[in-house]
Amino acid sequence: MTLQSTKSSAKTVLTSSPINTQKVIVPDKITATNRHSQIEKEAYYLAENENFKGDSVAHWLQAEASIDTKLAVK
Numbered sequence: 001m002t003l004q005s006t007k008s009s010a011k012t013v014l015t016s017s018p019i020n021t022q023k024v025i026v027p028d029k030i031t032a033t034n035r036h037s038q039i040e041k042e043a044y045y046l047a048e049n050e051n052f053k054g055d056s057v058a059h060w061l062q063a064e065a066s067i068d069t070k071l072a073v074k
Contacts, residue, residue: 030071038067 042063047054 035067035071038071039063042066 039060040063043056043059046059046063047056050059
């Protein structure tokens with residue numbers, strides 16, 4: 001999965017997770033909407049990996065921590 005950005009000054013951070021390999025676009029200024037969207041996608045992949053039988057709150061919290069770590073790399 002690839003997230004796209006319209007800003008030319010955005011940095012691309014390659015990330016690797018046990019679930020999938022994806023590019024996370026890190027714009028110069030992170031908006032709440034952009035962060036939420038990235039967390040939402042990551043949580044979906046975590047749930048998909050467990051055939052949607054796991055704890056959705058745990059997936060969200062894990063995704064949130066993962067995305068915040070990736071955004072902090074900037």
